Amino acid sequence: AVLKKRLVKLVVNFLFYFRTDEAEPIGALLLEHCRITKEEENVFSISFIEEPESKYCFECATEEQCQEWVEALKRASYEFLRRSLIFYRNEIQKMTGKDPLEQYGISEEARFQLGAHRQ
Amino acid sequence: MKLNERSVAHYATCDSPADHAGFLRKRVERHHHHAHHHGTSYQRRWFVLKGNLLFYFEERESREPMGLVVLEGCTVELCEAAEEFAFAIRFDDAGARAYVLVADGQAAMEAWVKALSRASFDYMRLVVRELEKQLEEACKSLAACRKSPRRSSSSGRKRHLSNPALLPLQEKPTALENGYSTWGSGGCVAGGATCTDYDGGQTKPPPLPPRRRSAAGSATGSPAPGLSPAMLESPVSPETICFSKLHNWYGQEIAVLRREWQERQKRGHP
Numbered sequence A: 001a002v003l004k005k006r007l008v009k010l011v012v013n014f015l016f017y018f019r020t021d022e023a024e025p026i027g028a029l030l031l032e033h034c035r036i037t038k039e040e041e042n043v044f045s046i047s048f049i050e051e052p053e054s055k056y057c058f059e060c061a062t063e064e065q066c067q068e069w070v071e072a073l074k075r076a077s078y079e080f081l082r083r084s085l086i087f088y089r090n091e092i093q094k095m096t097g098k099d100p101l102e103q104y105g106i107s108e109e110a111r112f113q114l115g116a117h118r119q
Numbered sequence B: 001m002k003l004n005e006r007s008v009a010h011y012a013t014c015d016s017p018a019d020h021a022g023f024l025r026k027r028v029e030r031h032h033h034h035a036h037h038h039g040t041s042y043q044r045r046w047f048v049l050k051g052n053l054l055f056y057f058e059e060r061e062s063r064e065p066m067g068l069v070v071l072e073g074c075t076v077e078l079c080e081a082a083e084e085f086a087f088a089i090r091f092d093d094a095g096a097r098a099y100v101l102v103a104d105g106q107a108a109m110e111a112w113v114k115a116l117s118r119a120s121f122d123y124m125r126l127v128v129r130e131l132e133k134q135l136e137e138a139c140k141s142l143a144a145c146r147k148s149p150r151r152s153s154s155s156g157r158k159r160h161l162s163n164p165a166l167l168p169l170q171e172k173p174t175a176l177e178n179g180y181s182t183w184g185s186g187g188c189v190a191g192g193a194t195c196t197d198y199d200g201g202q203t204k205p206p207p208l209p210p211r212r213r214s215a216a217g218s219a220t221g222s223p224a225p226g227l228s229p230a231m232l233e234s235p236v237s238p239e240t241i242c243f244s245k246l247h248n249w250y251g252q253e254i255a256v257l258r259r260e261w262q263e264r265q266k267r268g269h270p
Helices: A063-074 A078-096 B005-013 B106-117 B121-147 B152-161 B174-179 B237-251 B255-266
Strands: A006-011 A014-019 A027-030 A034-038 A043-048 A051-059 B020-027 B042-050 B053-057 B067-070 B074-078 B086-091 B099-102
Touching: A027 B005, A034 A063, A043 A063, A043 B005, A078 B121, B005 B042, B005 B053, B020 B106, B074 B106, B086 B106
Parallel strands: none
Antiparallel strands: A006 A014, A014 A027, A034 A043, A043 A051, B020 B042, B020 B099, B042 B053, B053 B067, B074 B086, B086 B099
């Protein structure tokens, strides 16, 4: 496999990639239901749940940069953020007896529920 | 612009719960120039909102979406001039097309506008940061309260200290990252642990999502009104280019793209 130099940008739950001299991206990866794996030195990969064998590999300039990317990408999905919210909400509720979302008027919103059906 | 369509389609159609779903009539946007618009037409589509992504399908049973709208840097407003129960999704980027949608009734319209207005990743991140702070403060208060139990002002919180349901500190299971491992494992509970260790006395907040640093070429978002300067990150304009390209790609609704993809799938192309 040939490695191509790309400018890579994480924007919310999308990873955009550019040819280094261009302003518009040539591609994007939606980062939901994906797994970020640290591979060999300086390398990490992204794979998706429906095709776990197919990996998008990225080689970084340094190992430190690689670790930064792995950490950032592992927390990049909307679903991760949602679970963090539900976790914090639950914790605050247990500790203080109050639902912290009430003050924003969003406690009943479907997207913030700790439902049994939600994964 | 390439996109990992198969993964996107999988995410759109898998049975992870949607934040909202229903039929909406979508205004057809004409790309070629007319001297006069000969009236506008609408097409009924099945819409599914998951996180910050609004998918639409030709029909409810369709196996892959026709289109995708990324709900970042946009406003959702009522369209008084158009049809009844109409609303529009408009983007800060002037080049990006607007989406005019029509609901079946008043209640449906209100539900959609509410759901879509709170769908952005940025909004979710805002709320999470707020809760992080509140949790830290709550932990600190409880720790302080624990050290000096005679303070009558903390009597309310002391009741929680004796709660037998409190568990020792656990790390959030890392298997939850990006929804990958929970998928197919029959679901998982996100929490189930408190952030306080009453035996040790030293509280530790749970792992926080890292701040995105623009220097590392990472995420930015549109600044929300009322935010303190510390929470604002890079301006949105470079990224809206990315998203409008994404919208254009999907906004074309070209059957060719779908056919090509279907053909590749049939041929077993990876």
